[in-house]
Amino acid sequence: MTQELTSPSPAPQAAGPDRGRGWWRDAVIYQVYVRSFSDSDGDGIGDLRGVRERLPHLKDLGVDAVWLTPFYASPQADGGYDVADYRAVDPLFGTLADADDLIRTAHALGLRVIVDIVPNHTSDRHPWFTDPELARQRYVFRPGKGTRGELPPNDWESVFGGPAWTRTDRGDWYLHLFAPEQPDLDWERPEVHEEFAAILRFWLDLGVDGFRIDVAHGMVKAPGLPDIGHGAQARLIGSQVLPFFDQDGVHAIHRTWRRLLDGHREAGGREVIGVAEAWAPSAERLALYVRPDELHQAFNFQFLSAPWDADALRGVIDSSLAATVAVGAPTTWVLSNHDVVRHTTRLGGLARARAATLLMLALPGSAYLYQGEELGLPEVTDLPAEVRQDPAFFRGNGQGGDGASAADGSGDGGQDGFRDGCRVPLPWSGALPPYGFGPGGSWLPQPADWGRLSVAAQTGDPSSTLELYRGALELRRRLPGLGDGEMAWQPAPEGVLAVRRPGMLCTVNTRPGDVEIPLPGELLLASAPVAAGGTSAVLPGDSCVWWAI
Structure with missing residues (x-):
């Protein structure tokens, strides 16, 4: 008999996230864009208390850690990435006591906390x-x-x-490699090194479990600051070494920080990680950031930029794994973040987004989720100009425009080239804006049809994207070795990927139409209804299926 299944088979309660040393090697880390996550005080802007109150959602989702975007004192010229005081919480987001409460509550729930550090530049109000x-x-x-x-x-x-x-x-x-309000620090000055070491120690003392390092490829500039020779330089980021990005000198800084983090652990503290936001022209150069004496992880933007094509995806996966294995580091996988078009829109629809997510979570290494992707949120492409706040929108053709296209790897699906569309506040409950985001409105307007995408609306619906994420993360924990174990490609029809992992086979159909394959085993989870019976199964177009083997 043919069965149609989209939800996971029953599974025991997931184990807690504390797996001892090396927790980061297969961790699923959830990015919170603080101003858009949850508002506790009714000013329309998300804050630290709002994040703390919503931490049970992340626990129920099944992630291991939460990464918080900057909440430091800032004039907010670039969403908090223009820091005026690295040791103070901006009143928009609460107080230092709120940060302390958030970290303590997260730890009580078994969640780790990673904070953003912005070392390439400060605010001009610093x-x-x-x-x-x-x-x-x-x-x-x-x-x-x-x-x-x-x-x-x-x-x-x-x-x-x-x-x-x-x-x-x-x-x-x-x-200022970014906005004029963000002057670049001179990392040839020892006072700059000393200050950031002190900043890291301050947050270590408060209990954080990691640092995501903004523009980790940017602190060192080429001697003499040579001309590049042509315009449209944002297009070149991540495609070649530039006089201001991916200079070899940045690695000495990261080695110093790794010694600081390791020293904290050796003194009886927690194992704290460093995560590089680094654009590099190849997987091999990106792997330099995660050599044994440097940082623990680096974002894999090559995977994020890959098109929805079986050969392209396999090529990126192979090159990413080969480069990181060579230096003994895990690979990271990410599909969306606060700087790129949401992958539901970028890849061309929710079906592909759901399938891409299951593929990502089936790969060895660590995965990063961006808030709202578990709800299947699309990019908001029709924001009026008067509500936008991304500085790229007001400065022309830098990252907003051609640069954004280069960064996310696709112009598909209504991309408008600016970053506000992926930062619209989350819908939590209710049929009307602000959908439980807070007691007031929201700093960016939410679409009128987002009630159906809220956490409340999707909870308990086995066909919902939220339950798909919950089921995938539960299975990821339950299958031994799935996060950081071996993988091998299996034969598959054209346009289909088949990835063997411990106890599981992941099949991905990137073609628009159905593909029939021999039945691999018991169906565990699928991004779309799958017809399976007898000795064969039919993979729907733009789908991903996990099979027990």
Whole structure:
């Protein structure tokens, strides 16, 4: 008899996340974009108390850790990635006591906490930069070109568009690879190294379990700050080594930080990890960031950028695994984050998004989820200009536009090239905005049809995306060795991938139509209804299926 199954077979309660040393090697880590997760005080902006109150959702989802985007004191010129004080919580998000409460509550639930560190640049309101003399000792300042110094020191462009230099009242210029409100620090200065070591120790003392290092490829600039020679430089990020990105000197900084983190553990503390947000032109160069004496993980943007094509996906998976195995590190996998178009939209629909997620969670290594992807949220592409807050939107053709296309690897499915569309606050319950996000409104408007996508609406519905994620994460824990064990490709029809893992076979049909295959075993979980009976099974188009073997 033919059966149609989409939900997992019954499984025992998942074990707690504390697996001892090396927990990060196969961890599933959930990214919280704090201002859009949950609002506790009614100002329309998510905050730390809101995150703490919603931690049971993450526990029920089955993740191992939560990564919090910056909540530090900031003028918010770039969503908090312009930090004015690395040891203070911005009043928008609460207090230091709220951060302490969040960390303690997470630990009580068996969840680890990773915080963002932004070392490439600070806010222009940071005390170092507001002091003109101190600024020139700790940031990248240069005289201008031209007869009166009226031209920028070189041709570098901001990732957000426009020149990467701003002239001061004194007539010199300072470097900002992002917004003008984000001046680049000069990492040739020992005071900068000392300050960030102290910042890391401050948060270690508060109990964090890891640091996600923003622009981990950017702190060191090529000697002499040479010209690049042409424009549209944002397109080049991740495709080649640039004078301002992926310079070899950044690795000395990461080795220093690794010694600091290891020293914390050796002194009787927790095992704390460093995670690199690094764009590199190849899997081999990305693997340099996770050598044994450097960071623990690096985001695998090559996988995020891969198109929905069996050969392309297999190529990225193979190259990613080969590069990290060579240095003894686990591979990470990610499909969405706060800087790219949500993969439901980017890949061309929810069916592909669900299938891509099951493939990702079946691969060896660690996986990162972005808030709302467990609900199948699409990119919001129709935000009016007057509500947008992404600085890229206001600066032209940098990351917002061609740069965003390069970053996420696709122009498919309604991409508008800016980052606000993936940052719209989450729907938790109810039929009308703000869908339980908080007692007030929301800082970005939510679509009128998101009630059907809320946590409450999807909970208990075996066909929902939320229950698909819960089932996949439960099985991932239950099958020994699935997270960090061996994998092998199996023969499969054209357009289909078959990945053998411990106790399981994962089949992915990237074709739009059905494909019949020999029945591999008992169906565990599927992203779409599967017809299985006798000796064969039919894989729906754009689907992924897990089979017990």
